[in-house]
Amino acid sequence: MLAAMPPTPPPTPEPGEPRIRDRGDACPGALRLHSADDGRLARLRLPGGRLTSRQVEILAGVAETLGDGRLSITSRGNAELRGLADDCGAELAALLAEAGLLPSPTHERVRNIVASPASGLDGLGAADVQLWARELDDHLLSAPWAAALSGRFLFVLDDGRGDVAGLGGDVTLVAVRGGGAELHVGGRAVRLAGDDAVGAALAAAGAFLDTARKAGTGAWRVRELPEGYEVDIAAPGGTAEPVPAPVLPRGAALSPGPLGPAALSVLAPLGRLTAAQLRALLPADEVRLTPWRGVVVVGAGAERLPALDAAGLVTRPDSPWAGVTACTGRPGCAKSLADVRTDATTTATAAGTATAAAPGRPVHFSGCERRCGHPHGAWTDVLATADGDYLVDGVPTPRTALPEAVTAARTTR
Structure with missing residues (x-):
């Protein structure tokens, strides 16, 4: 069940040239574990980010007994376990299956479904898209062909408030006030009935696979399709009206506090x-x-x-920890040039004692130029350099000056 390290990816294509994928993606999963410097890593797909209380308790126990005692949350609302032993694959799979977190060994990596997290809770959305997430997951699991989707292919379900619509989905559904939904794929969109939304999203994923096979480039995602290849979007069994100038709604990320x-x-x-x-x-x-x-x-x-x-969780939107994220960094990642988590912690702690500690735009600490896990949209880029210091939005910054530089970058740019 354990996977070997992925091969070196092909070179980045020149501008105007299609990206050629000559292999399947190497994204980790619950069964395909990734080898890192701090042990094996398992990534658990959680449609809509949803966990039952029992699953939370089981994951806490798994993190303690098999991993490093922690659960990481990804930028897609999935979960990662780190520090796993080389020989834990079978035991981990059994525990996850017993918890209902491994409903299909063949489809577990393709259940990438992000949905507005507050949907159905605060009355702000046009529809409860968490229900769509569960329905879409059921359809994915029951479609044998869906196992051919890349582990990076992403469904995004936005309830109309625009909180997740901009997260770069391959297939994006946006609930519309008064009923219905818009289906967005590759810069085009159609308007359809709410009852047709989930079926249309699934059909669009199937159409992408058909188009990718015709293109012959091995594309993993819609944006990788060569010029001239478009995904057919429609409403199976229903009617769909083209949206002349489709625009995805853009709303704020969820803040800490009551919902x-x-x-x-x-x-x-x-x-x-x-x-x-x-x-x-x-x-x-x-x-x-x-x-x-x-x-x-x-x-x-x-x-x-x-x-x-x-318990150490961030409960206020004005916390200096709000919006601060970091890649794994040293010692967990061999490619990292710094222990970015420690430096991010030092920076956030220092900002907490500053007069102007209110967080502005998100900030992400990266150990190398890959910038794994960075936020979408505008964000403050804190990049480690080989000399032991950082670039803050491209400006060379000594490690000791990070608190002041990051606070200024977040609030004034």
Whole structure:
């Protein structure tokens, strides 16, 4: 069940040339574990980021007994376990299957479904797209052909508020006020009935596979298709009207704090939750991991915030930790030039004592030029360099000057 290290990728194509993929993607999964400097890594796909209370408890135990004691949240609202032993694959798979987190060995890496995390909780969305996420997952699992999708192919379901529509989905559904949805694929869109939305999204994924085979370039994602190849988008069994000038809505990311009368939003510092912090989320009706490396606790009121704050979670939008993320860095990643998590922690801690500590735009610490896990949209880029210092939005910055430089970059640019 364990995969070898992926081969060296082909060179980046010249401008105007199509990208050629001569192999399948090497994205890790629950069964295909990735080898890192700190041990094996497993990535668990969670459609809509959803976990039951029982699954949260089981993952906390798995992190403690098989991993490094933590759960990482990805920029797609999925979960990662790190520090796994080379020989733990079978035991891990059995525990995940028993928890209902491995419904299909053949499809587990293609269940990439991001949905508005607060949908159905605060009354702001046009439809509860978390229900769409569950329906789409059921359809994916029951479609044998869907196993051919890349582990990077992404479905995005936005409830109309625009919080996730801009996350770079290959197939994006946006709920529309008054009923219905828009299906966006490759810069084109159609308007269709809400009842047809999930079926149309699945059909678009199948049409992408057909188009990719015709193109012959091995494309993993819609944006990799060569010029002149477009994905057919329609509403199976229904009607779809072309949207003349499609525009994806852009709204704010979810902030820490109450969501309606019975839900809370919190952030995980640097996107990692200890086993104790996972358990602090309980009791809950359900837990939803978010693309901003946070958690929505469904069935919890504002009275729970002090306890979650005491557990080390980010509960206020004005926290200097809000919006601060980092790649794995040293010692977990051999490509990293720095221990970016320690430097990010030092920077956030120092900002907490500053007069102007209110966070502005997101900031991401990267150990190398790949910038793994960086946010979408505008963000402050903190990049490690070979001399032990950093570039902050391209400006050379000594490590000791990071708190001031990052605070200024976040709030003034």
